[in-house]
Amino acid sequence: MEQKLRRDCNMGENLRKLRKTSGLSQEKLCAELQRRSCDIGRSTYEKYETGELNIRISVLIQLRKIYGCAYDDFFAGLDPDEPHKVK
Numbered sequence: 001m002e003q004k005l006r007r008d009c010n011m012g013e014n015l016r017k018l019r020k021t022s023g024l025s026q027e028k029l030c031a032e033l034q035r036r037s038c039d040i041g042r043s044t045y046e047k048y049e050t051g052e053l054n055i056r057i058s059v060l061i062q063l064r065k066i067y068g069c070a071y072d073d074f075f076a077g078l079d080p081d082e083p084h085k086v087k
Contacts, residue, residue, distance in 0.1 A: 009078040010051035018067050018074075019049075029066070036062045 019029055026042045026049075033040045038059050047053035064071060 009075075011055070011074050011078060012049040012051040014074055014076050014078075015055070015063075016049045018063070018069060022067055032066055033059065033062055036065075038062050 019026070022029075024032075026045050030040050030042050030045050033045075038056075040059060044053065048055045048059075060071070060074060063074070067073070
């Protein structure tokens with residue numbers, strides 16, 4: 001039996017803001033992720049930003065290192081009870 005995932009919270013906008021704040025294109029970010037052993041192509045990363053695909057934890061770990069941010073920045077604004085803005 002195939003199980004469909006229902007749409008959950010989308011952190012894509014936060015991923016896009018963090019990337020743009022760092023001055024990186026999707027291509028340059030993916031090249032850096034690949035250098036760090038995350039085999040991510042630009043089209044896959046684009047799906048993370050649009051919410052079409054859930055991001056892997058291993059990718060989040062490397063993104064936190066690249067951006068020098070807190071994990072909270074990835075989840076900013078997703079919990080309506082805890083508003084938090086991405087720096």
